[in-house]
Amino acid sequence: MRDDEKPNLRRLPLFREMSTPTFDNLMQIAYSQTFPPQLELIRQGEYADFLHVIIEGSVELHATWNGRDTVMGVVHPVSTFILAACVCDEPYLMSARTRERSQIVMIPAADVRVALRRDSDYAMAAMRELAQGYRTFVRYTKNLKLRDSLERLAAYILYQSHKLDDAASIMLPVEKRHLASYLGMTPENLSRSIKAVQEHGVTVRGLQITITDRARLAAIAVPDPLIDGPGKITASPLPA
Amino acid sequence: MRDDEKPNLRRLPLFREMSTPTFDNLMQIAYSQTFPPQLELIRQGEYADFLHVIIEGSVELHATWNGRDTVMGVVHPVSTFILAACVCDEPYLMSARTRERSQIVMIPAADVRVALRRDSDYAMAAMRELAQGYRTFVRYTKNLKLRDSLERLAAYILYQSHKLDDAASIMLPVEKRHLASYLGMTPENLSRSIKAVQEHGVTVRGLQITITDRARLAAIAVPDPLIDGPGKITASPLPA
DNA sequence: GGCTATGATTGATTAATATCAATCATCCTG
DNA sequence: CAGGATGATTGATATTAATCAATCATAGCC
Numbered sequence: 369m370r371d372d373e374k375p376n377l378r379r380l381p382l383f384r385e386m387s388t389p390t391f392d393n394l395m396q397i398a399y400s401q402t403f404p405p406q407l408e409l410i411r412q413g414e415y416a417d418f419l420h421v422i423i424e425g426s427v428e429l430h431a432t433w434n435g436r437d438t439v440m441g442v443v444h445p446v447s448t449f450i451l452a453a454c455v456c457d458e459p460y461l462m463s464a465r466t467r468e469r470s471q472i473v474m475i476p477a478a479d480v481r482v483a484l485r486r487d488s489d490y491a492m493a494a495m496r497e498l499a500q501g502y503r504t505f506v507r508y509t510k511n512l513k514l515r516d517s518l519e520r521l522a523a524y525i526l527y528q529s530h531k532l533d534d535a536a537s538i539m540l541p542v543e544k545r546h547l548a549s550y551l552g553m554t555p556e557n558l559s560r561s562i563k564a565v566q567e568h569g570v571t572v573r574g575l576q577i578t579i580t581d582r583a584r585l586a587a588i589a590v591p592d593p594l595i596d597g598p599g600k601i602t603a604s605p606l607p608a
Numbered sequence: 609m610r611d612d613e614k615p616n617l618r619r620l621p622l623f624r625e626m627s628t629p630t631f632d633n634l635m636q637i638a639y640s641q642t643f644p645p646q647l648e649l650i651r652q653g654e655y656a657d658f659l660h661v662i663i664e665g666s667v668e669l670h671a672t673w674n675g676r677d678t679v680m681g682v683v684h685p686v687s688t689f690i691l692a693a694c695v696c697d698e699p700y701l702m703s704a705r706t707r708e709r710s711q712i713v714m715i716p717a718a719d720v721r722v723a724l725r726r727d728s729d730y731a732m733a734a735m736r737e738l739a740q741g742y743r744t745f746v747r748y749t750k751n752l753k754l755r756d757s758l759e760r761l762a763a764y765i766l767y768q769s770h771k772l773d774d775a776a777s778i779m780l781p782v783e784k785r786h787l788a789s790y791l792g793m794t795p796e797n798l799s800r801s802i803k804a805v806q807e808h809g810v811t812v813r814g815l816q817i818t819i820t821d822r823a824r825l826a827a828i829a830v831p832d833p834l835i836d837g838p839g840k841i842t843a844s845p846l847p848a
Numbered sequence: 849g850g851c852t853a854t855g856a857t858t859g860a861t862t863a864a865t866a867t868c869a870a871t872c873a874t875c876c877t878g
Numbered sequence: 879c880a881g882g883a884t885g886a887t888t889g890a891t892a893t894t895a896a897t898c899a900a901t902c903a904t905a906g907c908c
Contacts, residue, residue, distance in 0.1 A: 412834055431746075433754040434830045440749065452739040452746075461746045461834050484735070488728030491735055495724070498738040499692040505745040506671075506692075506701045509680065512752060513792055514673040516894075544856065552753055554896060559857050574856095574904095590674045594652055594701050756864070784886070794866060799887050814886095 369400035369473060376423055377473060382448055382497050386490035390483050398475040403466045410464040416453035418474040422446065425470025428546065429462045439549035441508070442467070442542060451497055454480050467542070510595045517553045521561045522589035524551060525570060525577055527596045534582075540575040609640035609713060616663055617713060620686055622737050626730035630723050638715040643706045650704040656693035658714040662686065665710025668786065669702045679789035681748070682707070682782060691737060694720050707782070750835045757793045761801045762829035764791060765810060765817055767836045774822075780815040 374395055377383050383391060400423070403409065409420065412431060420427075422445050429441045429449065440462050443449045453460045454477040466472075484491045511520060524547075528538045540547060548558035562572050568588050569581030579585055614635055617623050623631060640663070643649065649660065652671060660667075662685050669681045669689065680702050683689045693700045694717040706712075724731045751760060764787075768778045780787060788798035802812050808828050809821030819825055 431750045431754065433750065433832055433835060436754050438750070438753045440746070452742045455735060455739040456743065458743070459834065461743055461750070484732065488731055491728055491731045492724065495695060495731055495735040495738060498735060498742055499695040502692045502738055502742040502745060503696065503698070503701055505742060505749060506680070509745060509749050509752070510671045510673065510678070510701070512749070513678045514671065514676050555856075557895060592673055594671075594699065595673060795886075797865060
């Protein structure tokens, strides 16, 4: 991989605190690659060969069973994914595909495990990353189990706005049918929920959503940091 | 805490590989307590004061929002819970209550964090525990999003049997309404699903469930280790 | 510009699940 | 043993969400 890409990685929480020799060693065997859109990077069930770090673009995590498919999350730069599978040396539980042209750094999982054993600061960072990821998933599950679909949409809008300093207007970062799947509903249902939520302090035009009455929207969403997350402080990590 | 309780803890993956001084030090400040049934040990939103280890009994993890409540999991001996909150030094995302009279060892979270920094083997073990817990939650979420309620019940029965060496007959380990909540449905709905599943290779009397035709049941459940877990190999860890 | 592919929306319908109300077991207790 | 609590079940109904089918935008693209 190119030298000018390394500082980006070095800034990541997972790599920030590791020793320089360990980092340089990992970087020598890591390689960087740019993938076209819609490419399946990882298929669930395969063994974890590489820790992936997304540098540019975005990657969607999804899961399949018995012919059905659901979006589990989206990973944005700069963060790692499928750390858990690498640590456990077990099969991936989710698949991953690029949503757009994306640059990914891949580090062989075996080398990651060696580095973890050798560098305790690195292990601490990995531990924190996994703990964050664990909590992200607990919140996601609470959202699914405790809110119905209209409430989930309202909370999603409110949270997206909150991440942007409570901006009144936001653009949906993904196609609507992918958002629908992520929120645990069908595209048709999302369409109707979008119509319904416009009775509660929101106007929608295409992918642009404007909050006209935050209090009314919040009355539906009942935002809660124990579900929606801490706000604009950190990027959400999503290992696997 | 009593000396004769320590070997039980020492056997835990999380404590097995740590150095003896670190372990002894932690044990000096840890204390063991027996709680009555139905006692709220942890309330979601509070800050993580203690890492909890369950020695005897069982503990239910649940989550609350806007007056609704849902069961997120059950923890059995010997395992830890709410590790993630301790590691992150952030509020608990779930509440925990004893299901029966239970013995719990509590280790101050601050001391756990110190021990993690000092003992890299301990950090490695915590990392693995968190990775396992993360994966457990990914599977749980996949189950909720990809299967409908009858399929979830069928998979649950099949998996409980599988954990007991494919025993033909199992006893439900929890009250039905708690199982219903865990499986993401109402008690009434579980009742009807139990009736429905008896058309597919199962007979139920009270809490006892007998599989009469495994293939027929599997045709509904479509068991998958990427959702249901690895089988009878390990106890499922559930930190937080 | 018209054509085509893709995704979004809408309407009609069905299926799944929740809710409400009542009854039925079961167990515990006095 | 009767009475009372608790949880399970059942039936009727309402709500929610999924499915099916069609239409509608939009964005390339020739």
